[in-house]
Amino acid sequence: MSVIAAAAADFQAPDIDWGALAPVIAVLGAAVLGVILEALLPRRLRNVAQIGLALAALVVSLVLLSVLWAKPPVSVGTVGPAGAVGRLTQGMNLSIMVDRPALFLQASIVVVSLLAVLTMVERSRDADPFTPQGSAVPGSDFENASRQAGLVQTEVLPLLLLAVSGMMVFTAAGDLLTLFVALELLSLPLYILCGLARRRRLLSQEASLKYFLLGSFGSALFLFGAALLYGATATVNLAAMSQVLQSGAPLLVVTGVVLVLAGLLFKVGAVPFHAWTPDVYTGAPTPITGFMAAATKIAAFGALLRVLFYGLAPLQDTWQPVLVIVAVATMVVGSVVAIVQADIKRMLAYSSIAHAGFILTALVAVQEAGISSTLFYVLAYGFTTLGAFAVVALVRERDARNNITGEATHLSQWAGLGRRSPVLAGVFTLFMLAMAGIPLTSGFTAKFAVFSAAVSAGYAWLAVVGVVASAAAVFFYIRVIVLMYFSEPAADATTVVAGRPFTAAAVALGAVATILLGVVPAPVLELARTAATAPFGG
Amino acid sequence: MQSFPWLTTIGLVPLVGSAIVFALPGGLRHLARQIALVFSLVTLGLVIAMATQFDVSAAGTQQFTELYRWIPQFGVSYALGINGIGLTMVALSAVLVPICVLASWNIVETGDPAADDRRRVSFFALVLVLETMMVGVFAARDVFLFYVFFEAMLIPVYFLIGSFSGPNARYAAVKFMLYSLAGGLLMLVAVIGVYLQGPGGADGFLVDKLTGLDYSSAGIERWLFAGFFIAFAVKAPMWPVHTWLPDAAAQAPAGVSVLLVGVLDKVGTFGMITLVLPLFPQASRWAVPLVIVLSVISIVYGALLAIGQSDMMRLIAFTSVSHFGFITLGIFAMTSSAQAGATLYMVNHGFSTAAMFLIAGMMVLRRGSQRIGDFGGMQRATPLLAGTFLVAGMAGLALPGLSTFISEILVIVGTFSRYQAAAIIASVALVLSALYILLMYQRMMTGPVREPTRVLPDMNLREAWVVAPLIAVIVFLGFYPKPVLDVLNPAVATTMTQVGVEDPAPLTPLAADEGTNQ
Known part of the structure; x- marks a missing residue:
C-alpha cells in the first residue's frame, strides 16, 4: 500500500499538448468509434457509416494539420528527467515531436490514405476486394454461405484508420519506445488486412502470415537494438541520446544502431530486408497493397529520417556507409529483379523496392536537401503508386459465363489494353512514366531532387548508380x-470494370497529383523545404 | 524585354491543336488531319512573323527572351530565347511539320474507317505535341528546361514509332527509348553537377549563368562534358551509338522518320554547339581529337554501310549517320567556316533527308515493299517520283548547285585548315556518297520496267504539294544560302568566342594579304 502511495507521490503527470496531438486523435478516435459502430449498427448501415466516418476523420485530421503547420507547437527548451515518457511537445524528453517534418509527413499520410479509402469503399459483390468473412476457411461451405448472403467485412476501414494513426505517430516519435509502439500500431492492422483478399484467399493468408512472421522478426530486431542503445546511453529519448552519443560510440551502440536500422529498413522494404515485399504485395487485396506501398513508405522513411538525422546524428560516420551499401543494393536488386517479373503486382512490388533505394540515396546526403527531397519523394511516389494499384484493381478476368472474377494480374493479360480502354491505359501509362522518371511527371521532379541531394x-557516384538503375x-x-x-x-x-466512381476518383486524383507535381512542383517543394530548414524540434 | 511572347505562343499553338484533335468527338474524328494541318500552318505563319522581327544584325545574341521563375527551389527558370542557330532550327521544325502532316494524310489504312480515324487522331495529336517539344528544346535557355524537353520528347516519338509502323516496330521503339534514356539519364547527373559548379541560387540553371564557369578542376569539367556529350552523341547519332537509328527509321512511317532524322537528331548537334561548347570550353577543346576521329569514322562507316543496304529506309538512315559525322566534324573543327558549315548543314540536311524519306515513303506505299530489289524501271512508270527522288538524292551526295554542297564544302574547307587528314578522308567519303545514291537510283529507277511496277500511279497532287516546297528550298539554298548564313554566322562567332578559339592563320602569304586587305 505504502509502496503504491510512494509511487503515486512520485508520479509526474505528463504534460500533454492536446492541440498538437489533435490530428492523430481524430484518426485514432474515429478508429475506436468505428469498432464500436460495428457492434451497434445493423449490418446494412455499417458500410455507409464506416465510409463516412473514415473520410470525415481524415478530412478533419488534414484540416487540423494545416492549422498546426502555420505554427508548429513544438519547442526545444526545458529539460526534464531523461527518459521520462509522456511529456509531450516540450522539453528534451519529448515522446512525440510535432514539428514541421512530422506535420508534412502526417499530412502526406492522411492525403494518400484518403485516396486509399476511396479505393476501398465500393463493396458490391463483384467489386468487393475483401472477403465476406475473414474468419471463414477458404473454400469452406461457411465461406460460400457468407458470400451468398452478401456479407461485407466492414471492419476494414477501422483497421485502416488504426494503421494510419500508428503511421502518424511513427513519423513524430521522439523516443524509441514510442517509435516501437507506433510501429506495432501500424503493423498489426496491416497484418490482418493483408489476409482479407476475396479471391486467391490462400495466397492472401499466406501473405498475411509471412508479413506477420517477418514483421515480428523486424520488430524484435528493432526492440533489441533499442534495448542495446538504452543500455549504452541510459535513455530511449532521441534528443537525450544524441547528446550522450556526442562523446563517442562504444561497440554496444554500433550494434544497437545496426539493429534499429534493420528494423526500420524492414518496413521500408530495403535490400536485404525486402524478401517479404513481393509476396505480401501480391497476396494482399490490391487496395491494401496500394495503401501499404504508399503510406507505409511515407511513415517508415519519416521515422528513418528522425532516428538517423536527429537521434543518431552524432554517429553519422557509423551509419552512413551502411546506408550507402543498402541504397546501392536496393536500387540494383529492385530494378534488375523487376525486369523478369510476369505479374503486374510483383513487378510493382520490386519497383517499390527500387524506389526505396532511390530515396535512400537522399538519406545518405545528411543535410537540408536530403530531408526535403525525401519528403517530396515519398509524397510524389505515394500518389503514383496508389493510383497504379487502383488501376490494377480495375483490370479483371472474366469467366466462361461472362461474370467478372479476379484481377488479371498476369502481364500477358494486359496486352492490347490500350485499344480496348484507352483512357485507363493512358492513365496507367502516365503512372509508369512517372515511376520511370520521365520529365513533366512527379517522378522526374522527385528523382531530380534526391539525386541532386546526393551529388x-x-x-x-551514388547518383550515377541511381540513374543506371x-x-x-x-x-520494365x-x-x-x-x-x-x-x-x-x-x-x-x-x-x-466500369461504374466504380470512387476508385475512378482515386485514380484521377493520383493522376492529377502526378502531373501537377511534375509541372508545377514549386509550392510543394517549398513546403518540403520549409519543413527541412528547421527540422526536428526547430 | 517583355514584349510579345513569341516563343511561348509558337510552342502553345501546336499544343492547343493537339488537345483539340485529341478531344474530337467520335463523329468529327475524320477532321483530325485537317485540324492538325491548320494548326501546323498557323505555327509556321507565326514563325515567319517572328523571323521578320528577328534582328539579323544581332543574330549572335539571344532574342525574344522570356524569363519566369519555375522551380526556384531547384534553381530552375522558364527561360526562352533564340539566336541565329535557334531561329533556323525552329524554322526548320515549323516547315517540316506541316509537310509531314500532309505526307501522312492517309496513314493507317486498315479498311475500317472508324478505327482508322481513331488511330489517326492519336497520330496527329502526337505529331503536334512533338512540335511543341521541338520548339521548346530549341528555345530553352535554361539547362533544366532544355533537359525536360529533351527527355519528354521521347514519349511522343516512342509512340509514333511503336504504334504506326512496320513489323518490328516494337523492337525499334524500345531500342530507341532505351538508347535515348540511357544517354539522357547520365546527362541528368551532369545537369545536376553543372548546377552545383555554378553560382546556384533560384535561377542557377540559366545557360547564361553557367557559361564561362571556373570549374573546380579540369577533371570535373571533363566528366560533366562527357555526361552531356554522350547524350547528344546518342541523339545525333554518332558512331558507335548510332545503331538505334536505322531500326527506328526503317520501321517508322516516312513522316515520322522525317521528324526523327530531320529535326530530333538535330537536337543532338544543336545541344553540342549551343550547350556543350559554351558550358565546357576547356573540356571541349580537350576532346577535339577524339570527336574528330569519331566523326570521321561516322562519315566513312555510315557511307559504307549505306552502300550495302537492301532496304531503302535503312539506306537513307545510314546516309544520315554519315552526314551527322560531317556536322559534328564541323562543330568540333573549331573554325568559324566549319561551324557555319555545320550549322548550315543542320538546316540543309533536314530538307534533303525529308525529301528522300518522303519520296521513298510514297514509293513504298505504292509497291508495298521497302526492298530496293523490288523496284526497277520506276523512271518510266513514275517519272515525277523518280525525278524528284533524283534531285533529293543529288542533294544527299552534295551536288554543286544544291543546298548541301555549300555546307559540306564549308565543313571540309574549315576542317582542312586545322585537321588536314580528317578533311581528306571526309572528302573521300563524298565519292562513297555518290556510290550509294547512284547505285540505289540505278537499281530502282532505271532499266526496263518490271512487271509489278508498271501499273503504279505517279505522284498525286497532295504528294506534289509535299515535295515541291522541299525541292524549292533545296535548290534555292543551293544557289543563295546567304540569308541563312547571315543569321548563322554571328551566332557561330559568339560560340567561338565562348570556347575561346580563333581561326588559324591562313597557310599562304597571299591568303594572308587578302585577309588584311578586307
Missing part, C-alpha cells in the same frame, strides 16, 4: 506500355 553531398528500370515500365499499346489484345477475356 551535392559528394556522392555523385533507373535506366534498367525503364525497361516501358514493357507494360508496349504490351498495352503495341500488342494484339489477349485472346482470353480481360475486362475493365
Whole structure:
C-alpha cells in the first residue's frame, strides 16, 4: 500500500499538448468509434457509416494539420528527467515531436490514405476486394454461405484508420519506445488486412502470415537494438541520446544502431530486408497493397529520417556507409529483379523496392536537401503508386459465363489494353512514366531532387548508380506500355470494370497529383523545404 | 524585354491543336488531319512573323527572351530565347511539320474507317505535341528546361514509332527509348553537377549563368562534358551509338522518320554547339581529337554501310549517320567556316533527308515493299517520283548547285585548315556518297520496267504539294544560302568566342594579304 502511495507521490503527470496531438486523435478516435459502430449498427448501415466516418476523420485530421503547420507547437527548451515518457511537445524528453517534418509527413499520410479509402469503399459483390468473412476457411461451405448472403467485412476501414494513426505517430516519435509502439500500431492492422483478399484467399493468408512472421522478426530486431542503445546511453529519448552519443560510440551502440536500422529498413522494404515485399504485395487485396506501398513508405522513411538525422546524428560516420551499401543494393536488386517479373503486382512490388533505394540515396546526403527531397519523394511516389494499384484493381478476368472474377494480374493479360480502354491505359501509362522518371511527371521532379541531394553531398557516384538503375528500370515500365499499346489484345477475356466512381476518383486524383507535381512542383517543394530548414524540434 | 511572347505562343499553338484533335468527338474524328494541318500552318505563319522581327544584325545574341521563375527551389527558370542557330532550327521544325502532316494524310489504312480515324487522331495529336517539344528544346535557355524537353520528347516519338509502323516496330521503339534514356539519364547527373559548379541560387540553371564557369578542376569539367556529350552523341547519332537509328527509321512511317532524322537528331548537334561548347570550353577543346576521329569514322562507316543496304529506309538512315559525322566534324573543327558549315548543314540536311524519306515513303506505299530489289524501271512508270527522288538524292551526295554542297564544302574547307587528314578522308567519303545514291537510283529507277511496277500511279497532287516546297528550298539554298548564313554566322562567332578559339592563320602569304586587305 505504502509502496503504491510512494509511487503515486512520485508520479509526474505528463504534460500533454492536446492541440498538437489533435490530428492523430481524430484518426485514432474515429478508429475506436468505428469498432464500436460495428457492434451497434445493423449490418446494412455499417458500410455507409464506416465510409463516412473514415473520410470525415481524415478530412478533419488534414484540416487540423494545416492549422498546426502555420505554427508548429513544438519547442526545444526545458529539460526534464531523461527518459521520462509522456511529456509531450516540450522539453528534451519529448515522446512525440510535432514539428514541421512530422506535420508534412502526417499530412502526406492522411492525403494518400484518403485516396486509399476511396479505393476501398465500393463493396458490391463483384467489386468487393475483401472477403465476406475473414474468419471463414477458404473454400469452406461457411465461406460460400457468407458470400451468398452478401456479407461485407466492414471492419476494414477501422483497421485502416488504426494503421494510419500508428503511421502518424511513427513519423513524430521522439523516443524509441514510442517509435516501437507506433510501429506495432501500424503493423498489426496491416497484418490482418493483408489476409482479407476475396479471391486467391490462400495466397492472401499466406501473405498475411509471412508479413506477420517477418514483421515480428523486424520488430524484435528493432526492440533489441533499442534495448542495446538504452543500455549504452541510459535513455530511449532521441534528443537525450544524441547528446550522450556526442562523446563517442562504444561497440554496444554500433550494434544497437545496426539493429534499429534493420528494423526500420524492414518496413521500408530495403535490400536485404525486402524478401517479404513481393509476396505480401501480391497476396494482399490490391487496395491494401496500394495503401501499404504508399503510406507505409511515407511513415517508415519519416521515422528513418528522425532516428538517423536527429537521434543518431552524432554517429553519422557509423551509419552512413551502411546506408550507402543498402541504397546501392536496393536500387540494383529492385530494378534488375523487376525486369523478369510476369505479374503486374510483383513487378510493382520490386519497383517499390527500387524506389526505396532511390530515396535512400537522399538519406545518405545528411543535410537540408536530403530531408526535403525525401519528403517530396515519398509524397510524389505515394500518389503514383496508389493510383497504379487502383488501376490494377480495375483490370479483371472474366469467366466462361461472362461474370467478372479476379484481377488479371498476369502481364500477358494486359496486352492490347490500350485499344480496348484507352483512357485507363493512358492513365496507367502516365503512372509508369512517372515511376520511370520521365520529365513533366512527379517522378522526374522527385528523382531530380534526391539525386541532386546526393551529388551535392559528394556522392555523385551514388547518383550515377541511381540513374543506371533507373535506366534498367525503364525497361520494365516501358514493357507494360508496349504490351498495352503495341500488342494484339489477349485472346482470353480481360475486362475493365466500369461504374466504380470512387476508385475512378482515386485514380484521377493520383493522376492529377502526378502531373501537377511534375509541372508545377514549386509550392510543394517549398513546403518540403520549409519543413527541412528547421527540422526536428526547430 | 517583355514584349510579345513569341516563343511561348509558337510552342502553345501546336499544343492547343493537339488537345483539340485529341478531344474530337467520335463523329468529327475524320477532321483530325485537317485540324492538325491548320494548326501546323498557323505555327509556321507565326514563325515567319517572328523571323521578320528577328534582328539579323544581332543574330549572335539571344532574342525574344522570356524569363519566369519555375522551380526556384531547384534553381530552375522558364527561360526562352533564340539566336541565329535557334531561329533556323525552329524554322526548320515549323516547315517540316506541316509537310509531314500532309505526307501522312492517309496513314493507317486498315479498311475500317472508324478505327482508322481513331488511330489517326492519336497520330496527329502526337505529331503536334512533338512540335511543341521541338520548339521548346530549341528555345530553352535554361539547362533544366532544355533537359525536360529533351527527355519528354521521347514519349511522343516512342509512340509514333511503336504504334504506326512496320513489323518490328516494337523492337525499334524500345531500342530507341532505351538508347535515348540511357544517354539522357547520365546527362541528368551532369545537369545536376553543372548546377552545383555554378553560382546556384533560384535561377542557377540559366545557360547564361553557367557559361564561362571556373570549374573546380579540369577533371570535373571533363566528366560533366562527357555526361552531356554522350547524350547528344546518342541523339545525333554518332558512331558507335548510332545503331538505334536505322531500326527506328526503317520501321517508322516516312513522316515520322522525317521528324526523327530531320529535326530530333538535330537536337543532338544543336545541344553540342549551343550547350556543350559554351558550358565546357576547356573540356571541349580537350576532346577535339577524339570527336574528330569519331566523326570521321561516322562519315566513312555510315557511307559504307549505306552502300550495302537492301532496304531503302535503312539506306537513307545510314546516309544520315554519315552526314551527322560531317556536322559534328564541323562543330568540333573549331573554325568559324566549319561551324557555319555545320550549322548550315543542320538546316540543309533536314530538307534533303525529308525529301528522300518522303519520296521513298510514297514509293513504298505504292509497291508495298521497302526492298530496293523490288523496284526497277520506276523512271518510266513514275517519272515525277523518280525525278524528284533524283534531285533529293543529288542533294544527299552534295551536288554543286544544291543546298548541301555549300555546307559540306564549308565543313571540309574549315576542317582542312586545322585537321588536314580528317578533311581528306571526309572528302573521300563524298565519292562513297555518290556510290550509294547512284547505285540505289540505278537499281530502282532505271532499266526496263518490271512487271509489278508498271501499273503504279505517279505522284498525286497532295504528294506534289509535299515535295515541291522541299525541292524549292533545296535548290534555292543551293544557289543563295546567304540569308541563312547571315543569321548563322554571328551566332557561330559568339560560340567561338565562348570556347575561346580563333581561326588559324591562313597557310599562304597571299591568303594572308587578302585577309588584311578586307
